[in-house]
Amino acid sequence: MGALLLQVPAAQAATAPVPPEIPVALLVDLSTGQELFAREPARRFMPASVVKVMTTYTAFRLMAEGRISPNTRYEISPELEKEWSGVGSTMFLKAGERPTLGEILLGATSVSGNDASVALALASTGSVQSWLDLMNANAADLGMRDTHFGSANGYPDHGRTFTTAHDLARLGEAVVTRYPGLYRRYFGHRTMTWRNITQQNHDPVTGRVQGADGMKTGYTNEAGFTFLGSGERDGRRLIMVLAGAPSGDARDQAARALLEWGFSSFATRELAPPGTVVGRARVQNGDALHVDLRAPRGVNLALPVGGARVKQMSIRYNGPLLAPIAEGDEVAVLHVEIEGQAAFDVPLAATEAVGQAGFFRRIVNGLAGFIT
Structure with a gap:
């Protein structure tokens, strides 16, 4: 996991109006x-x-x-x-x-x-x-x-x-x-x-x-x-x-109710506008030890109306990331967990290019890794 800069509170779920006979x-x-x-x-x-x-x-x-x-x-x-x-x-x-x-x-x-x-x-x-x-x-x-x-x-x-x-x-x-x-x-x-x-x-x-x-x-x-x-x-x-x-009426009524529920029971909260740096990730064999991560499309959450809270957010990637990395490469995700809903991921991209380390830089990186 990478370092996370965003902090938010945690959530209550609403109940969707879909009858049990619709599987x-x-x-x-x-x-x-x-x-x-x-x-x-x-x-x-x-x-x-x-x-x-x-x-x-x-x-x-x-x-x-x-x-x-x-x-x-x-x-x-x-x-x-x-x-x-x-x-x-x-x-x-x-x-x-x-x-x-x-x-x-x-x-x-x-x-x-x-x-x-x-x-x-x-x-x-x-x-x-x-x-x-x-x-x-x-x-x-x-x-x-x-x-x-x-x-x-x-x-x-x-x-x-x-x-x-x-x-x-x-x-x-x-x-x-x-x-x-x-x-x-x-x-x-x-x-x-x-x-x-x-x-x-x-x-x-x-x-x-x-x-x-x-x-x-x-x-x-x-x-x-x-x-x-x-x-x-x-x-x-x-x-x-x-x-x-089981019937056209059941489908049609559920469709209208579910769509209206989705619009009226949730409000969008912007946690970070597009391009915001939300954390960093470790890099292996690069000319830098870390790379900052930005959310190209921003971070927005649809939260239940009234007293909504978020459960947990964390940066996830297969790491450390292996250099070279191009600026804009999507190398990680912001994993968001909201109570009562399926967890979802927001893509995160590298804010700058990270080249492969030269001989002496690899030595320095190795020493840094040993010390930490």
Whole structure:
């Protein structure tokens, strides 16, 4: 452990309004990195149509890289219509129609079109399998270690598609933070009209909880009722996951209550602004014995409203750190423990470069280590 300069008091937990019949629930505060509530967050489950958030993320990434354009038109084939139009949630795409990729993407995000998701895959990569390869590569890139996609739309696939609340929260964070403009463009629409057919978005929080702006519900007999949602209020962005709810009403009520609880029951406390030096770490074989550590994104805590206290904070790293170290390298974490919540880590970076020690400096370092 390193020397810690911050000192704070310790904490009371609040009780989240998630009924026990919902087996998986998670609420994460992205502004602090904290899990405000967690129930079985590492438990694997089938996400149903929440899969479409990864389909959307994959499209966002291709758009950002210039590999596809939302203005490109794609002609719907008779085979696609026969296999998917009218199957489960649908955009009602018909053979011969030429919607843009942007319209198809809205069909996936707003009315959960199974046909739209497959059309997007075919239009972008030429085959569903190539699209699935991209989805799984993106999951690996995001660190979604307990996730696999065997479907582009979440339709039942004999268990080949699975995930966890932890992994979906990572995905939700990536969607809103990496592509905020695209997120606002394609999520949060209450309705969509295609071919004079207007359908409602089943998102239970957008327009109902202040600050809520997406993302996606899901349901199959095997999965139960699921939801990955988000909202932002007063500079705080929350991500929530519910899975395995016994009914749509139970999921929707819990989603609204949990998101509102997260916003109203916690207040953000800034302990250190971005760039603040919060401690130091020992260095081995360097031209300095120690390096100061700063919090690039600052140190913020979401604490229960009214008499909140923090339990413990400590600097942790695998040390001593081995030189050379570049300025800005994330070499340690500030480990924060709050009663009633999962512990979390704030990344810490080196404030300056530390080069490798020369011959005489290694002798001095060795003597210093021997003396101490």
